[in-house]
Amino acid sequence: MAVQIETIKKLKNGLDVLPDLYRYASLGFAAIPEDEIERLKWYGLLHRKQTPGFFMQRLRIPNGILSTRQMRAIVSVSRDFGRNTMDLTTRENIQLRWLRIEDVPEVFQRLQNVGLTSQQTGLDNYRNVMGCPLAGLHHEEIFNAAPIAQSVSLALLGREFSDLPRKFNITISGCSHDCAHSRANDIGMTPAAKEINGYRVLGFHVALGGALGGTTPQLGQDAGIFLTTEQALPFCRAVLSVFRDNGSREKRTEARLKWLIREWGMARFMAEVEKVFGQPFFSAGESLLAAHNGDHLGVHKQQDQGFITVGLLVPVGRTNAQQMAEIADLADAYGTGELRLTPDQNILIPNVHETCLDRLLAEPLLQVLQPHAPGALRGLVSCTGRDYCHFALSDTKELSLQVAEELASLIPAERRVDLKVSGCVHACGQHHVGEIGLQAQRLRLEDGSIVDAFDLFVGGNHQQLATLKARKIPVDQLAGRIAAELAILDGK
Structure with a gap:
């Protein structure tokens, strides 16, 4: 597979498929050659074996921040072309399904009209850049890094990094709780401070090489440097350049950034990055991270007195056009026309005045997408599952909900469980970093029947x-x- 993908990229850059994409929209799916199916991933269109002839579209929503106008455009695509399906992802993003190639030009136009794109969200590109869902809002925030995450997510698009050895994930946060999961990313930036010539400067510490998929999951390693906020974008460009030019292209299972750092060691890797960066790095300063303390669900005070954010549980991230249209209406009625997506596949309505809170909480939709859900459901994350992914061994979304609901009857309602579920070794449900992690398996019973099972x-x-x-x-x-393991963790 590695050689095949690399050959495809050498013959034609993925970004160059765009004119042909419009031609295929006129000719129909049957006219698309196999290699061009792969190149369509450069524009966020992924063909899945479970849905022959249809595409999943992965958007790019930097820091998970979007307006209600943008959400309504996404809803219109889902409603008119995507059978009303929508998934919220662990990268603060949205995926649409059931799109026909014939409809893609109209889909692209609707998204472009509201400032959205799906460019370079598939295959060997850098993906949606994440940040704290409460960036610019939380009353305990160190500083607002959302503008930096948004600039990085868009500024590096284009041919310069359209041919990486493998996919690349970035998170940039000024939140002390590391809620954007820095060490699960290839580049993870978290808040720090350093005294420079007598002045206390806020910026970032950096972790590199995090990747949870495959048989060798790894958390990001400390790079030992401090970056000013102005240096974040050029640093990402420098790391991507070194990875692009030196990462392995022989074996896709060993092509992520972590493998290059393993081969070279962090010292050599950072020396090469510094050459591209063009100036010496500052040594590490003072980390401003604190222990992660919960989730974004429920009611959260904002920096501006009298305003709050309300976080809603979207069970396993699976939703539909009607629900998201209603969410947009509520954000307009009670907030300021803004929405936030979270790494736990949930959604937030910010900028709600406290005088409106009771009315918002009484809305019918909030009885379904609960802000005060039982603890067994609050930390539940699941990958796509077998219905849309041919790697998955089970219907993880349905089964994880089943397990979580049963678990809710066995433990106190206030006991939050960080339950992460993956359908295969690729770990898209991030089970390696869950308080409880489940990886799907198939089990043959004594009578010869085969049932769904999970590694714990x-x-x-x-x-x-x-x-x-x-x-x-x-x-x-x-x-x-799981209840028994939680009792052990809780010292009972």
Whole structure:
């Protein structure tokens, strides 16, 4: 596969497929050659075996911040062309499904009209840049890094980084709680301070080489430097340049940034990055990170007195056009026409005045997308699952909801569980960093029948990987086993 993808890229840059994309829209799906199916991923169009003839579209929503006008454009695409389906992702993003190539020109135009794109969101490109969902709002924020995350997400698009050895993830946050999961990314920036010539300067510490998929998951390693906020964008460009020019292209399972850092060591890698960066890096300063303390659901005070953000649970991120249209209406009625997406596949309505809170909480939609959900559901994250992904061994979204709801009956409602579920070894559900992590398996019973099961991982977070505790636990035994592991973690 590595050689095939690299050959495809050498023959024709993925960005060059755009004129042909419009030609295929006139000719229909049957006219698209196999290699061009791959190149369409450079514009966020991913063909899935489970839905032959249709595409999934992955958007680019920097820092997960979007307006209600943008949400309504997305809703119109889902409603008119995508069978009303929408998924919120762990990269503060939205994926649409069931799109026909014939409809893509209109889809692109609707998104472009509101300032949205899906360019370079698939295959060997850098993906949506994440940040704190409460950037610019939270009353305990160190500084607002959302403008930096947004600039990086868009400024590096184009041919310069359209041929990376493998996909590349970036998160940039000024939040002390690391809620954008810095160490699960290739580049993770978190708030720091350093005294420079007698002045205390705010900026970032950096972790490099995080990647959770495959058989060798790894959290990002400390790069040992301090960046000013102005240096964040050129630093990302320098890292991407070194990765593009030196990363392995022989074996796709060993082509992420972590493998280059393993081969070279951090010292050599950073020396090469510094050459491209063009000036010496500052040594590390004072980390301003604190322990992560919960989630973004419920009611949160903002910096501006009297205003709050209300976080809504979207179970396993699966939603539809009608729900998101209603969310947009509520954000206009009670907020300021803005929405925020979270790394836990949920959505926030910011800038709600406290005098409107009771009315908002009484809205019918908030009885479905609950701001005060049981603890077993609050930290639930799931990958796409077998219905749309051919790698997945089970319908992870449905099964994880089933397990979480059963678990809710076994533990106190206030006990939040960071439950992360993946359908395969690729770990799109981030099970290696879950307090409880589940990876789908298939189990053959004594009578010869095959049932859904999961490997159980325990004790992970975004500072340490979870430990494998048991293999192939049948779904009907999972909730009880998880409850027992939680009791051990809680010292009971």
